[in-house]
Amino acid sequence: MKMENTRQGNRFDSERLIPNYFHLSVPVVMGSIVTIVYNLADTYFIAQTGNALLIAGVSLCAPIFMILMAFGNIFGQGGSSLLSRLLGQRRTEDARRVSAFCFWIALAVGAAVGGALLALRDPFLSLLGSSPDTLPYAREYGTVLLAGAPLIVVNFIHMNLLRCEGMSGFSMAGTVIGAVVNIILDPLLIPGMGAAGAAIATVIGYACSVLFLLAIVLRRSAVLSVRPLLRLELPFLKDVLSIGVTAAITNIATSLCTILVNQKLLVYGDDRIAAMGIVLKVTMIVQMILVGFSFGGVPLFGFLAGAGERQTIRRLLRFCLTFLGALSLTMTLLVCFAAQPLLRLITPDEALVRMGVPMLRWQTAGSVFAGAVMLTTCLCQASGRALPALALSLSRQGIIFVGVLLIASRLFGYQGILASQCTADALSAALAGAILLAERRRDR
Template sequence: MNNNDLFEKAPISKAYFKLALPVVLSMVISLVYNMVDTYFVAQTQNTNLVAGVSLCAPIFTLMIALGDIFGIGGSSVISRLFGQKQDKEGKNVSGFCFYSAIICGILISILMLIAKDSILTLLGTNKATLPYASQYYTYMALGATLIIVSLTPSNLMRTEGLATESMLGTITGSIVNIILDPIFILYLNMGAGGAAIATIIGYFASDLVFIYLVLKKSKKLSISLKHTHITKSELISIFTIGIPASITNLMSSFAMALTNNYLVTYGNDKVAAMGIVLKINMIVLLVMIGFAFGAQPLLGYNYGSGNIKRLKEIIRFDLLVEVAFALCTSIILALFTPSFIKLFMNDSSIVQSGTVMLRCLLLSSPCVGVILVFTTLFQSEGKALPAFILSIGRQGIVLLLCMIVLANIFGYVGIICSQMIADIITAVISLILYKAYK
């Protein structure tokens, strides 16, 4: 079956899983890496070190967000162009996105190093966590380009049906990272800096694999400078979809920073507990993101080709998969929450706090699945306004309002329940937007 048949004629379930499962597997490997990374950091048994790395998590998310401008924005445009049989234009968009990501990464490295002290203060560091956060931050800033660039080919390759090849690039980097983590963090006693260096080297390995696969496997994409000419409308489309997609991750950084700033008044152990909880919650979240991103080229292609009947069938199947997975996985994690937290840090205070935090997040995970489906749908269709609204909702404006109100009324309990309430509200908003824009 050629790629056009996969997008146009294959049964929905077969096309969906062929595109989505490699992305899900990539996310699972990334999840393993994140778990291993947190595990080895936690094995230092230094609460301030764990908290320092956790405080810098928004920086990593910021880089992913910037990569999404060209990765998701570009894939949205390319999917629709391929659906309209405009392969040459799609190739030019791919080249433009690749080199734009490189330029963006270099600029971000420079800006992050210049504004280092101010950003670390904004992230909520204190005297105890600053040395560790500063070390982690510096290495991540130096390697920003490698992280941002990796998001472009990993997303664009799926528009051509090369989901398995995209998976190979992601897995390679994660495996390199997993191998290097214990060496740098524990054996060489490099602590937070070692964790960051391992991450950067892992992304460098991914970039090399992606470049090789695009050159050898792709027939429609390019990383050549001669394929970088795009029209004004294509440029606008990349940014009108890429920026809302980026904002989604920026809001994730904002949400982590906001939550940490509220929690730090209750002690560094609460910040450390939340850092561990967010890693565990990725078990559900990253797989759900994998399904959503895996379906995105399928949605964009059929929207671009005008096959609305098939598009609606894909949406229904996507919702079924997301919600069913969220329910099943959340139940399992909720039952064994304390045991999962103890795998990272067997501290009674952290286990007790983390158990309540994680169960609150798991309660609203089906709502997150609904949000992901409609967010990726609007991105695939090039509908910037609803995509933007959802991007600034769940972990942005809606969370901020929930945090302010609930923290003032219920204190600590209100803080840890804020994301759950924000998820429910944003899911309702996503359904309203779908009805309005379908």
């Protein structure tokens, strides 16, 4: 069993299972690390202003990113799952149709979502937790982000689809280019333009990434296409949406949970929201590395599922669970022990650092469970198992988290808010274990 790409010479085969997994996932992780760096750079340059209201206002716009990412993942991860299975079945022309559809529909959806949220800008920002003091900063940042929504959404298409063809390195390069542009522009634009400058730097970075990835598709890809006249059959559309929507629900649920946490923290002051905004950027280090090693394997899981290699999937799954468990435990311990110096690297405000240390430790503690949840979600998505993927998408950053947050905040107040994510991660890992056992029985 193997997959060959005549231009790139890439192969997926059972004899090189683990090397193939790292060949696909390491570039995703490297791209994720670059994403972390430029997110931290944004936060660093904004924090250097010493304006806690500016920090809080920009932090409140984090759900906008998650919403746009959600719509990108509908067609990026949904298309990636279907594309991998089609390549496993040697259906190259169908794969080409799927890739063209995902590109154009993402552009259209990005424009529609950005326009709708711009029309509802101030009420939406108030819903995110903006106070009268932070609303002007959130408005500046959010307006520019929403204007660039089509670019942000479409960025996730070729970033995902190129990995299905074995070109993870180019996918990573696109992320790196966007990040470098952003980092260069941040210190030039933020001092004079504040929140708007940070957002402009971000959108220009995404534009550069999109253009680079598009050039790779046009010049090097043997499978992907952007021809607008390629028709997509209805069953393929349903397949893209069934998996893509479950992937998007994770991002939307994360946004809603962030909004809910901000609403709970608002009672304790804008400075708590500012501290949480910084903490979430630091915890992103752990989360994005786990996401990279989990979702980086989706093309391989999908290819194996399309080729009917059930035993090979089980072997790969056992390795990934062991590897991610050890990795997440190591990173959790490092971040918990180094919480204070990590926060001091980003902000000089000692009050924010003091508030942030317990937040950071609680937010990171559940990562040891989160890896198993992410990997199981990806396996279900890659195999076309929409219902289990949906259940997991609605757990860790959805129904389970919301339930835990509401109960814990009522019983334990501020400390209950901080402990909610860790508790939800543990409960979601138990659900992931139950789903894996059920899937194993089904395959027998």
